[in-house]
Amino acid sequence: MYESPFAKSIQDWQQQRINPTRAKWIAAISITASYLITVLCVENTYVLFAEGVGFLVLLAYLFSKPDQIQQVTFQQTPELHQPVT
Secondary structure (H helix, E strand, O other): OOOOOOHHHHHHHHHHOOOOHHHHHHHHHHHHHHHHHHHHHOOOHHHHHHHHHHHHHHHHHHHHOOOOOOOOOEEEOOOOEEEOO
16 A cells, blocks of 8 residues: 555655645545536435535545644743644
């Protein structure tokens, strides 16, 4: 698995929960296309509503994750290290 073209993305996700911006947009376009196909093929409004809400939740989660490593800096104090905000 770690020799595949997706190895770096998989490792970044497993270690830091990082999802690159390009991958986010590809996922968003794919989800939108999937929903449009469902709208054309399914007549049940409850299914369309549930799927739409599920996709929106998924997209919100996806775009809430960072797209690069967050650098945390620490301020030196005599007692302990405290994060600088």
